[in-house]
Amino acid sequence: VRRAVGLxxxxxxxxxxxxxxxxxxxxxxxxxxxxxxxxxxxxxLHPTLENFSRLFADTSFLVFFRNSVVVAGATVLLTLTVSxxxxxxxxxxxxxxxxxxxxxxxxxxMFAPIMIIIPFYILVRQLGIVNTxxxxxxxxxxxxxxxxxxxxxxxxxxxxxxxxxxxLVDGAGRGRTVWYVVLPLALPGLIAAGxxxxxxxxxxxxxxxxxxxxxxxxxxxxxxxxxxxATIVDWGMxxxxxxxxxxxxxxxxxxx
Amino acid sequence: xxxxxVVGWLLLAPSLVLLGGLVVFPVLYNIWLSLFDKHAFxxxxxxxxxxxxxxxxxxxxxxxxxxxxxxxxxxxMVLQLGVGVPAALLLNEGFRxxxxxxxxxxxxxxxxxxxxxxxWKWLLNDSYxxxxxxxxRAGLVSTPVPWLGPDYMMAALIVTSVWQFFPFVVVTYLARxxxxxxxxxxxxxxxxxxxWRRFVHVTLPQTASVLFVIVxxxxxxxxxxxxxxxxxxxxxxxxxxxxxxxxxxxxxxxTYLQAGxxxxxxxIMFAMLLAATAxxxxxxxxxxxxx
Numbered sequence: 397v398r399r400a401v402g403l404x405x406x407x408x409x410x411x412x413x414x415x416x417x418x419x420x421x422x423x424x425x426x427x428x429x430x431x432x433x434x435x436x437x438x439x440x441l442h443p444t445l446e447n448f449s450r451l452f453a454d455t456s457f458l459v460f461f462r463n464s465v466v467v468a469g470a471t472v473l474l475t476l477t478v479s480x481x482x483x484x485x486x487x488x489x490x491x492x493x494x495x496x497x498x499x500x501x502x503x504x505x506m507f508a509p510i511m512i513i514i515p516f517y518i519l520v521r522q523l524g525i526v527n528t529x530x531x532x533x534x535x536x537x538x539x540x541x542x543x544x545x546x547x548x549x550x551x552x553x554x555x556x557x558x559x560x561x562x563x564l565v566d567g568a569g570r571g572r573t574v575w576y577v578v579l580p581l582a583l584p585g586l587i588a589a590g591x592x593x594x595x596x597x598x599x600x601x602x603x604x605x606x607x608x609x610x611x612x613x614x615x616x617x618x619x620x621x622x623x624x625x626a627t628i629v630d631w632g633m634x635x636x637x638x639x640x641x642x643x644x645x646x647x648x649x650x651x652x
Numbered sequence: 653x654x655x656x657x658v659v660g661w662l663l664l665a666p667s668l669v670l671l672g673g674l675v676v677f678p679v680l681y682n683i684w685l686s687l688f689d690k691h692a693f694x695x696x697x698x699x700x701x702x703x704x705x706x707x708x709x710x711x712x713x714x715x716x717x718x719x720x721x722x723x724x725x726x727x728x729m730v731l732q733l734g735v736g737v738p739a740a741l742l743l744n745e746g747f748r749x750x751x752x753x754x755x756x757x758x759x760x761x762x763x764x765x766x767x768x769x770x771x772w773k774w775l776l777n778d779s780y781x782x783x784x785x786x787x788x789r790a791g792l793v794s795t796p797v798p799w800l801g802p803d804y805m806m807a808a809l810i811v812t813s814v815w816q817f818f819p820f821v822v823v824t825y826l827a828r829x830x831x832x833x834x835x836x837x838x839x840x841x842x843x844x845x846x847x848w849r850r851f852v853h854v855t856l857p858q859t860a861s862v863l864f865v866i867v868x869x870x871x872x873x874x875x876x877x878x879x880x881x882x883x884x885x886x887x888x889x890x891x892x893x894x895x896x897x898x899x900x901x902x903x904x905x906x907t908y909l910q911a912g913x914x915x916x917x918x919x920i921m922f923a924m925l926l927a928a929t930a931x932x933x934x935x936x937x938x939x940x941x942x943x
Contacts, residue, residue: 406742407753414757417771417815420782424774436785482667489660501667504675508876510898511918514692514905515678515685521693538674541667599764601879606906617766621883624770631774638767645762649755 418642425635432632447632448640457637459612460619467529467615468597471536475544475593476586478537483548484574488560498549505542509602517606531607532615536597544589551585552578591648598644616641686916692909704916713900714917721896724810724881725874731814732870733863736821741855743822744829754826761819769883772812776800805893809884816880817873821866828862829855864936872925878902897921 424432425447427440451457486498509516516535517526525531555578563573579586601617608614614622620637686704690697708714743754760768775782776799784796799808832855840850878898885891887903895903897917905914 400747403742403745403747406738407747407749410739410742411753411756413815414759414819417775418759420775421767421771433780436780436782478666478670481663485660485663489657489663491657491660494660497664497668501671504671507675507679508873508878508898510876510878510901511922512675512678512682513902514911514914514918515681516674517692517905518685518911519674519678519681534670534674538670541671545667595762601765601883617764617879620766620770625886631777631780634770635774638770641767642763645759649759649762 421635421638421642424631425639427632429632447636450630451633451636451640455623455633456611456614456619457623457640460614460616461640463529463613463619464598464615467532467536468594470529470533471540471597472590472593474533475537475540476590479541479544479548479589480579480582480586482541482545483552484578486545486549487552498546501542501545509539513602513606520607526607527609527613529613532597532600532603535603535607536593536600540589540593540596543592547589547592548582548585551582555581595645595648598641682915682918685912686919688912689910690912690915692905692911692914697912700912704913705920707913708916708920713895714897716892717895717897717900720806720894721875721898723806724813724877724894724896725871727810728813728817728874729867729870731810732818732821733866735814736818737825737863739818740822740825740829741851743826757822758819760816761823763816765816765879766883768812768816769880772808772815773800773884776808776811800890802890802893805885805890809881809894812884813874813877813880817870821870824866825859825862828859832858868929868932872929875925876921 420438423438423440426443426445428442428444428446431437431440431442482501486494520526520531520535525534559577559581560573563577564570568576599617600615601621604615604618608618620634620641623637624634687699687701688697689700689703739757743750743757776784778784778796778798778800781799783799784793787793788796798804836854836858837850840854845853875896876898877896881894881896881899882902885894887895887899887907891899898921901914901917901921904910904917
């Protein structure tokens, strides 16, 4: 019994430590401004959505939100396509240097973005795509690739070749075989890689800060940081923004 | 299945082009750039050799950033282990609601940094923050603590970062804990070993190699962490009390627009990490943690 009490006490501490800050954010977002600056209480006395309506009406928040959705969505599509092609090559074709290429790809994962952001910025400028969504999509895709390639490679390796050979013998072309046999079997890997990619693109601050300058192309992290720094902090509205940014992440958590 | 090497390379080509063009080339270009005086976006540049490196050797701002960066990486790494390892041990026990808790614990790690930062700035707000309110009510302090002022800024940054990143330690350590054969614990229990002794003599040796990797990765990632530090204070005002090397490199490149100097800082950071990693491997490998 003492052990059970200890376990549950420790669990409660861990639960509160991890989740309470989010609940406090939600609670603040639902409070009218009078209550936000009064003696703190957890459940709002007069819950209201006015912080959210102010966020949507008075700021560019919805523009930032749409930009984030577009950029993260495009990044997921491009990353999955490129890494699936690469992983298929690494598991189904034999060529010299195949395994060293796979190792080198993983090695590129070791470079932190801050260590290459300067030449990266100059390069993107010279390509003439500075301040475009394309620049963001390409940078996120590149940074997700090593991880996604390795995850998909592991999944593809676990799919028995006999299944594909059977489909090929039955007259399905290579493309149809991959589409109807390989990809469905690798679906859990595609989902995992997709979520990883989405979260990276959705959360990134550095590339968005450096590569995007115009207001109408900004994504959420930079946009919300601007809102935060703009004037005297409107805490209710900022917390409402925090809740909104967290929604997709909660969504994945509930679904998966 | 596939026989043709040409098709193999073709399928791999998009990945190689992206990684070669946007990672490998910038890394090499960065080294080249660090030998020039170059404006961040004007085309002018002039060769200066190793001048930037010599400059930083005696630059007080550089050494201050190095010190802050080391304190930040060291403190957050130790605390992430201090919170993450016990949490993983707890989540390895069997009890109701364990799977839910395993999911909830991941949350701080999955949210954008901007959310973690504004959330903690609000909790630590000196006049209206919950933390000061609770401290005052418990009688632990008599006046509100200025958490985001010069004296406590680093502490606030460390708390925020540990909260944001400890789940990585939990997940990684837990994954290894789950693969320890239960027979080892049964044997130790039969021998009358206490829970603490079981931890020291069974769990620790079994998990030494994963701890080795966690310490390495987390140290590198915290040393090169930009967004959390930057978002805490930007590059004006109190930022000088928490300015780490990544923030200094950013400020050099994009605030002062001295891309060559920023590139040199990036090279220095990389060299430092490489050297630290080499030492780390030498020290711990030689003690045969991996038996």
